[in-house]
Amino acid sequence: MSQEAIAQGDNAGREASNSRPLRADAQRSEDALLEAALAVFATSGVDAPVREIAEKAGVGIGTLYRRFPQRSDLIVAVFRQQVDACADAAPILAAEYEPSEALARWMQRYADFIVTKRGLAKSLHSGDPAFSTLPDYFNQRLQPALRGLLETAAEAGEVRTDIEPYDLLRAIANLCMSAKDDRTDYARRMISLLVDGLRYGASPQVNTPS
Amino acid sequence: MSQEAIAQGDNAGREASNSRPLRADAQRSEDALLEAALAVFATSGVDAPVREIAEKAGVGIGTLYRRFPQRSDLIVAVFRQQVDACADAAPILAAEYEPSEALARWMQRYADFIVTKRGLAKSLHSGDPAFSTLPDYFNQRLQPALRGLLETAAEAGEVRTDIEPYDLLRAIANLCMSAKDDRTDYARRMISLLVDGLRYGASPQVNTPS
DNA sequence: CTGACAAACGGAACATCGTTCCACATAATA
DNA sequence: TATTATGTGGAACGATGTTCCGTTTGTCAG
Incomplete structure (x- = not known):
């Protein structure tokens, strides 16, 4: 699709x-x-x-x-393609939903990506120079994507402003690390918790009743 | 030899x-x-x-x-052999040198082991079930070896007593992780620093001038 | 539309792995 | 010394990544 x-x-x-x-x-x-x-x-x-x-x-x-x-070229291409798809989803979600909802959906999207690509992550940290550029690509694509969502939501007063995209990306990735096998709902719940945490410290000019 | x-x-x-x-x-x-x-x-x-x-x-x-x-059996055998050699070095050093010197020399010995076996460590954490028993073996052999040295040195009042072998093993391993290529002297210096740290908090009944 | 040709295709073939198999050699034993 | 369980060596197998090259096909000038 x-x-x-x-x-x-x-x-x-x-x-x-x-x-x-x-x-x-x-x-x-x-x-x-x-x-x-x-x-x-x-x-x-x-x-x-x-x-x-x-x-x-x-x-x-x-x-x-x-x-x-080379075989590694295929792996790299698939990885970059997935990173691109995830990054590109940000503006689309931003256009379709209100700020904090778009942020929440993107974070779930990103979590799915992390869980699915754990196998790739192993190759990634294997020291093979063929994959040396992937971490940078990962950050350079995903960090701005998340930053845009965060800033939009922050301007709307829906989430707090003291969170860096990089930290949030790492936090989600770490959360997903312990999500083994088919316990993907664990990851989903933890991400929801994170989103709620973001909303909690939102600007006081807008109130979010219960 | x-x-x-x-x-x-x-x-x-x-x-x-x-x-x-x-x-x-x-x-x-x-x-x-x-x-x-x-x-x-x-x-x-x-x-x-x-x-x-x-x-x-x-x-x-x-x-x-x-x-x-199996190929992995050879890897496992070499790894265990090296772990054994490292563990067995503890009592030998203990018999040859005074407590804190034996401890210092063993820690260097252990650091050399870690640096040399970084390649093995990669395979070790690759999720292959053939290597699943190695971490346990690692701890069960090395922890008592270091504990003996630590306790002997502590009884002689030459080092502090509030350090657990497990923590020290991990600390050294982590220090050696960033020792790339031929910069092995970096690791040596950091280990020396650790040993000095151990000596610093030694029992007050014995003084260590300058 | 048509010919020509660069581009792309398919898969046999090659090199290198881990692993298996078995005819032969040899250390242990009586 | 004869017997036999044990060990040895390397050819052979199957799977893999990669290369090569004869054949097919999209593209475009005429």
Whole structure:
């Protein structure tokens, strides 16, 4: 459903106008590969064989390696795509809901991302230089996204103003660390608690009855 | 040099009197494999291929797999061997030096172990069930070793008494975490600082001039 | 519309792993 | 010394990441 937006996001973020704009079938292959990789990583983990991904994408191995010369390139691409999707969700939610509700929904969205990508996180901290740029990308995309939501909500007097985006991102990530297996509702409850905490110290000019 | 003691320690700790005491050539092979694995892991990391280890040990691959049915078994054996060697060093140092000096030397010894085995630590926290017993083994061997040194030094009034072995082990490990590459002297200096800290709060019945 | 060609495709083939298997060698024992 | 359980070596297997190259196909000038 949100796949188109994701694919666009990746294509745009890849390399600013890189000579030529990819042939039609090539673009199709890339999209299919990213979608398949996302699904396979979710079920079989990041160590899943590349052939499985190529098969699921309905594409030959040669095509996969043409698009992603190394296995790690695919992992990186999927990760960045997911980060982009999460970051892009912020302005969309901001346009659709009132400030604090948009903030709350985005934080849940972000928590889902963290829980799903715990497998990737392992590779990420494995010291492999192929992943060295991902932490920076993570912060540079997600921090402004959250900051925008926080500031909007703060200006509306719906949440307190003494919280830094970076700290909040880390707090949520840490909360999700102990959410094993299918106990995803634990994470949800803890995030709700965090949001309530943000609301508690809101500007006194607006009152939030019970 | 200390290889014999290590081999003995491993053989003794493996499985209390496991039916028969291994044939002579088999014992030779096992020792050679552990020694080779230790060296190869140090140079090529824990991901080094088994064939490289077998070759360095001067044995066939079949022999390696007879002694260590899985690759992880070799890693575990090397790790335990190193832990044993580190733990066994405690009473030896205690017999050779006065209490606080023995403690200081052992802590340096332990720090060297941590720095050298950072590669192993990665595998250790990878979630692979093959390594699940290692953390416990780590604590059960090292904690009493350090406790003995600490208590002896405390009884001699040379160090303070309000430090738990577990905390000290973790503190040293954390200090060594940021000691990258060849900056091992950084770790040494920090450990010295810790030892001085221990001495600082020593029992007042003994004074330590300048 | 059509030909030509760069681009993309598919998958066989290669290199390298961990692991298994078994014919042969050898240490322990009587 | 003869017997036998035990150990050894390395070819072979299956799975993996990656490369190579003959074939197909989108694209675009004419």
